[in-house]
Amino acid sequence: MSEEAWxxxxxxxAGIERSLKAGETLFRQGSxxxxxxxxLTGKLxxxxxxxxxREIVLYSAGPGDTIAEASLFAATYHCDAIATTKxxxxxxxxxxxxxxxxxxxxxxxxxxxxxxxxxxxxxxxxEQRNIRTARDRxxxxxxxxxxxxxxxxxxxxxxxxxxxxxxxTHEALYRTLAKMQRDAEIERRQGKIRLLAGHDPxxxxxxAFGV
Amino acid sequence: MSEEAWxxxxxxxAGIERSLKAGETLFRQGSxxxxxxxxLTGKLxxxxxxxxxREIVLYSAGPGDTIAEASLFAATYHCDAIATTKxxxxxxxxxxxxxxxxxxxxxxxxxxxxxxxxxxxxxxxxEQRNIRTARDRxxxxxxxxxxxxxxxxxxxxxxxxxxxxxxxTHEALYRTLAKMQRDAEIERRQGKIRLLAGHDPxxxxxxAFGV
DNA sequence: CGGCGTTTTGAGAGAGCTCAACATCGGTGG
DNA sequence: CCACCGATGTTGAGCTCTCTCAAAACGCCG
Numbered sequence: 185m186s187e188e189a190w191x192x193x194x195x196x197x198a199g200i201e202r203s204l205k206a207g208e209t210l211f212r213q214g215s216x217x218x219x220x221x222x223x224l225t226g227k228l229x230x231x232x233x234x235x236x237x238r239e240i241v242l243y244s245a246g247p248g249d250t251i252a253e254a255s256l257f258a259a260t261y262h263c264d265a266i267a268t269t270k271x272x273x274x275x276x277x278x279x280x281x282x283x284x285x286x287x288x289x290x291x292x293x294x295x296x297x298x299x300x301x302x303x304x305x306x307x308x309x310x311e312q313r314n315i316r317t318a319r320d321r322x323x324x325x326x327x328x329x330x331x332x333x334x335x336x337x338x339x340x341x342x343x344x345x346x347x348x349x350x351x352x353t354h355e356a357l358y359r360t361l362a363k364m365q366r367d368a369e370i371e372r373r374q375g376k377i378r379l380l381a382g383h384d385p386x387x388x389x390x391x392a393f394g395v
Numbered sequence: 396m397s398e399e400a401w402x403x404x405x406x407x408x409a410g411i412e413r414s415l416k417a418g419e420t421l422f423r424q425g426s427x428x429x430x431x432x433x434x435l436t437g438k439l440x441x442x443x444x445x446x447x448x449r450e451i452v453l454y455s456a457g458p459g460d461t462i463a464e465a466s467l468f469a470a471t472y473h474c475d476a477i478a479t480t481k482x483x484x485x486x487x488x489x490x491x492x493x494x495x496x497x498x499x500x501x502x503x504x505x506x507x508x509x510x511x512x513x514x515x516x517x518x519x520x521x522e523q524r525n526i527r528t529a530r531d532r533x534x535x536x537x538x539x540x541x542x543x544x545x546x547x548x549x550x551x552x553x554x555x556x557x558x559x560x561x562x563x564t565h566e567a568l569y570r571t572l573a574k575m576q577r578d579a580e581i582e583r584r585q586g587k588i589r590l591l592a593g594h595d596p597x598x599x600x601x602x603a604f605g606v
Numbered sequence: 607c608g609g610c611g612t613t614t615t616g617a618g619a620g621a622g623c624t625c626a627a628c629a630t631c632g633g634t635g636g
Numbered sequence: 637c638c639a640c641c642g643a644t645g646t647t648g649a650g651c652t653c654t655c656t657c658a659a660a661a662c663g664c665c666g
Binding site for chain 3: 637638640641646647648650651652654659660661662663664665666
């Protein structure tokens with residue numbers, strides 16, 4: 185997840201850089217955990233393979249994101265990490281981090297907060313997967329990932345990747361986006377989507393009180 | 396999530412018990428966070444309401460589970476907590492916990508580990524939601540929730556609740572279970588499901604290496 | 607210029623959702 | 637003790653939506 189601040193300088197310097205070619209594997213589900221990684225450049229995806237051999241995307245990590253944090257406390261990784269594009273990561277050994285946490289409460293709290301944020305993010309993803317129609321799923325994604333202007337969203341590099349994140353086939357996504365364009369609900373330009381007037385996003389976490 | 400050990404005695408005693416009637420709300424999405432809760436008896440469900448007004452279950456918490464941990468670091472709760480049955484919970488004020496974490500590294504590490512486990516759990520749920528057919532979803536649930544004997548699974552109190560956890564309509568679940576019984580894949584007896592021979596569960600996290 | 611992967615569009619089929627009716631169970635009150 | 641009532645459990649039929657398989661532009665890179 186995107187969080188720059190939690191790594192104290194002492195640990196940051198212990199990081200070991202590594203670069204990966206597109207398609208290269210960083211770690212596999214089941215292999216022993218050695219530490220966590222921070223994405224410097226490029227994109228990695230965290231995936232699992234279901235029983236029908238289909239690859240499902242658990243998370244798509246970009247620069248600044250940290251991956252495999254949860255594995256700090258597990259013996260083995262619980263998903264695959266594969267480079268989607270050429271990428272470079274920084275590796276932080278498990279022992280160094282745990283030692284640092286023992287010493288530095290600040291770092292600990294920041295790390296905990298990051299884990300907490302990640303949990304919320306995952307809950308949001310889970311919510312997303314419960315939406316049945318492709319159109320509403322796209323809408324939900326847009327609502328959650330709106331830029332500061334409240335009108336545009338930057339899409340993942342390829343639509344195929346986007347489809348994977350949404351849990352749709354790419355065909356279904358193409359069709360849905362095309363339909364939404366025809367209906368003047370969105371506008372697509374160079375990897376960005378713009379919501380058009382009359383189609384305000386519903387805020388997934390409204391400041392709603394009251395029973 | 397189920398974890399008994401992370402609460403140090405000093406904080407445990409700061410807990411305030413509270414009981415809820417079936418259907419009563421513990422907290423609502425959007426309201427200010429005051430702390431986290433541990434379920435003592437009964438069941439609570441964490442839900443969100445999607446735009447179509449449908450309630451979706453993010454998590455179903457039973458005795459021993461802790462809920463709203465992530466909210467420790469957030470200003471507002473990000474989902475609803477509603478008692479499914481008559482229930483009692485123990486409330487731990489945010490400030491007390493944070494203070495304890497500053498003092499007690501052991502507690503901190505245990506809490507972090509719990510967050511990490513929860514992340515893994517959520518990833519598993521996410522994986523589950525990617526399964527399209529009801530039958531495979533049930534199979535996946537069974538595989539992940541098998542008791543020690545490797546053959547039986549205790550279901551949630553009602554099938555409706557179970558359907559919610561699986562992200563299916565209750566009708567679809569009824570039909571699927573009935574079919575699986577007809578096919579002699581499972582056996583249902585008093586709230587439990589038993590896998591029958593010839594239908595070994597696939598282990599979702601196999602000790603698989605290779606590649 | 608020739609692959610190779612992404613982007614599109616087409617047609618068909620399967621699976622769950624929706625709406626609807628009915629059975630069953632447990633608790634409540636007459 | 638029994639009738640009533642609400643919620644859960646169960647089954648039926650039709651519909652809609654995505655998935656799947658297929659094929660064809662399009663873009664990029666060697």
